[in-house]
Amino acid sequence: MHDLTTLLVIVLMATATYLTRIMGFLLLRNRTLSPRMLAVMENVPGCVLISVIAPAFVSDQPAKLLALAITVLAATRLSLLPTVFIGVAATGLLGRLMG
Template sequence: MINSTTLLTILLMASVTYVTRVAGYLALRNRVMSARVVEVMEAAPGCVLISVIAPDFVSDRPADLVALGITLAAATRLTILPTVIIGVASAGLLRYLIQ
């Protein structure tokens, strides 16, 4: 069973992430951006995702390494949101199963 503090932390982190994304769209909704700016803004989520999962490349836990492989496989076929969901779900499930 998941700890209530952990669940609250996950929900708050998701809320803050969502609010910052929405705030960015609202702040930039009436601006015309160059193609270069659009490219940089579209690449940012991928950069953030890499910085979050990079420590797992040197993990010594088998569950993390298997979840990393699953996430990388998903990333070759899917967009960022399903990839993140698959990565988080596989890491959680594998950490539960492989202790």
């Protein structure tokens, strides 16, 4: 039963993610956005990323703090997508190695 629950959660999360993306497209497809709104839309991914990693700033686990430092360093030098990949990889590897 545990595997079925996990699969259901994954499917529901994927569906919710897809729906938020497609609904945004459908709602905004025939609109002309102001420069201010375009700027907001361009910065949303960064805001979401910050909300996800913010709890790591108060962590007492060395692996999380080191992964956070690596992610911040990557963010100062790379664009968003490589930074996300590096952050995920650093968190996974350091969590595995350092426990």
